[in-house]
Amino acid sequence: MTPRQATPSALPAHWTPEQALAVFECLQTLSEQLWTLYGPRIQQAWRDQLVRDTPSPPADPSEPF
DSSP: OOOOOOOGGGSOSOOOHHHHHHHHHHHHHHHHHHHHHHHHHHHHHHHHHHHHHSOOOOOOTTSOO
16 A cells, blocks of 8 residues: 555635534544554554565675675
8 A cells, every 4th residue: 555645636725724623633533543443454564565665775796695
């Protein structure tokens, strides 16, 4: 799973501060519930993604290992 980049145009620009706060609070609650249920598996998936996306340094034949 690759992280998505947020695009400003994906959100309505006409929300009131109260509406934006309500959406923010809903997303924060959802995030907390996801972390409670899947925290260790999320961490492992994140580690796996970092390892997969990090290029290995080129091998130096003069180094022993």
